Amino acid sequence: METMLAARLHVPSRTLRVEEVPRPQPGPGEVLVKVEAAGVCLSDVHLIDGTLTPLLLRGDTVTLGHEVSGTIAEAGAGVTDWTPGQRVVLHAGEHRNGVTYTRGVDYDGGWAEFALSAAHALTPLPDSIPFEQGAIIPDAVSTPWGAITETGAVRPAEATGVWGVGGLGVHAVQLLRAVGACPVVAVDPNPVARERALAAGADLALDPADPGLRETVAAATGGAGLAAAFDFAGVPAVREQAVSVLAPKGRLVLVGLTDQPLTLTDGTRFSYLQQRVLGHYGSDMTTALPQLLRLVQAGRLDFSGSISATLPLSRAAEAVARLEKKEGNPIRLILRP
Missing domain, CATH: 3.40.50.720 (NAD(P)-binding Rossmann-like Domain)
Incomplete structure (x- = not known):
C-alpha cells in the first residue's frame, strides 16, 4: 500500500499531526491531484483552536487545507476531461445533493502530498501563474470577490x-x-x-x-x-x-x-x-475562479505580494502558529509537500 504525508486534525482533541496515511485512490468521477502548493488560512487556525467545527465531516479526523493547486496524477473511471500532468486549482468545496461541503473541513483537503477531487471541482491553472498564487485564489481571493461582486x-x-x-x-x-x-x-x-x-x-x-x-x-x-x-x-x-x-x-x-x-x-x-x-460565505467556484485566473493571466491582478512565506508540509504546525500570532504580519503562508 502506497502512503503519503498529510497534516491531519483530530477534531475532538483539536490535535494537528503530520503523519503517514494511505495514499487515496480516485474512484469513478474523481481525480487524484499531486499537491504543489496549499494555503494556510485563518479558518484553519479556527478549526484547530475550536472556534469552528466541521458540520458534515464523517468521522473525527480530517486533512486540512482548502486552498490547493497541483497537477493531475491519476484519473478515475469515467473521467475524460483530465489527463496526468495538467496544472489545476482545486475548488474550495463541492456541492453534493444541494449541500455545500468545504474541502479541508467536511472532507479531506490539500495539506498532503496528494488530494482527491471530484472531476467537476477543478479549474485549469495557466502555465504563466505560479502554483503558489493559484493555490490562494480559492477563498483568499475568491471569497472577497464573491462578497464584492455578488453579495455586495x-x-x-x-x-x-x-x-x-x-x-x-x-x-x-x-x-x-x-x-x-x-x-x-x-x-x-x-x-x-x-x-x-x-x-x-x-x-x-x-x-x-x-x-x-x-x-x-x-x-x-x-x-x-x-x-x-x-x-x-x-x-x-x-x-x-x-x-x-x-x-x-x-x-x-x-x-x-x-x-x-x-x-x-x-x-x-x-x-x-x-x-x-x-x-456571505465562499464563492461560486465555477464562475469566480475562471474570472480571477483570467484577470491574473492578463496582468490586471497580481497576487505575488500576498505570498508571505513558503514552508514544507512537515512544518504545518509552525505555519499555523505564525499565522495565529501574526508573526511578520503574513497575508498567506504556503505549504509545499
Missing part, C-alpha cells in the same frame, strides 16, 4: 469600506479598486495592515480607535456615507462601527466568521435608513 453587488464609483485588512481583507481592497469602487476606505488597528491597504489601492486607511473616523468617512463620501461595508474581522465592534458610517440603504456584508450572536445597537435607526445586513 458593488457598482463603479460606490463608496466602500473594508474592516480587517488581513489575508482576505487586503484582497478585498485590491478587488474593490479593480471594480471601480470609490473611495475605498480600509479600517484596521494594525499600522502595518493600514500601510498594506494603501499599497493595495485603498484611498484611506484608518485606525478604528480614531475618534474622528466618522467625520473622516463623511468628508471622503461627501456626507453620504458608505454604500457598502465589508466586515472581514467577525467581531461586534466592527459591525457597530461599520453600520454607523453606512449610507441610507447601505449594506453591511458579513464575511468574517463568528460563533457569537449578531446584534445591532440601534435597530430603529437601521430600519428607518432601510439598511441591510448580508451574510
Whole structure:
C-alpha cells in the first residue's frame, strides 16, 4: 500500500499531526491531484483552536487545507476531461445533493502530498501563474470577490469600506479598486495592515480607535456615507462601527466568521435608513475562479505580494502558529509537500 504525508486534525482533541496515511485512490468521477502548493488560512487556525467545527465531516479526523493547486496524477473511471500532468486549482468545496461541503473541513483537503477531487471541482491553472498564487485564489481571493461582486453587488464609483485588512481583507481592497469602487476606505488597528491597504489601492486607511473616523468617512463620501461595508474581522465592534458610517440603504456584508450572536445597537435607526445586513460565505467556484485566473493571466491582478512565506508540509504546525500570532504580519503562508 502506497502512503503519503498529510497534516491531519483530530477534531475532538483539536490535535494537528503530520503523519503517514494511505495514499487515496480516485474512484469513478474523481481525480487524484499531486499537491504543489496549499494555503494556510485563518479558518484553519479556527478549526484547530475550536472556534469552528466541521458540520458534515464523517468521522473525527480530517486533512486540512482548502486552498490547493497541483497537477493531475491519476484519473478515475469515467473521467475524460483530465489527463496526468495538467496544472489545476482545486475548488474550495463541492456541492453534493444541494449541500455545500468545504474541502479541508467536511472532507479531506490539500495539506498532503496528494488530494482527491471530484472531476467537476477543478479549474485549469495557466502555465504563466505560479502554483503558489493559484493555490490562494480559492477563498483568499475568491471569497472577497464573491462578497464584492455578488453579495455586495458593488457598482463603479460606490463608496466602500473594508474592516480587517488581513489575508482576505487586503484582497478585498485590491478587488474593490479593480471594480471601480470609490473611495475605498480600509479600517484596521494594525499600522502595518493600514500601510498594506494603501499599497493595495485603498484611498484611506484608518485606525478604528480614531475618534474622528466618522467625520473622516463623511468628508471622503461627501456626507453620504458608505454604500457598502465589508466586515472581514467577525467581531461586534466592527459591525457597530461599520453600520454607523453606512449610507441610507447601505449594506453591511458579513464575511468574517463568528460563533457569537449578531446584534445591532440601534435597530430603529437601521430600519428607518432601510439598511441591510448580508451574510456571505465562499464563492461560486465555477464562475469566480475562471474570472480571477483570467484577470491574473492578463496582468490586471497580481497576487505575488500576498505570498508571505513558503514552508514544507512537515512544518504545518509552525505555519499555523505564525499565522495565529501574526508573526511578520503574513497575508498567506504556503505549504509545499
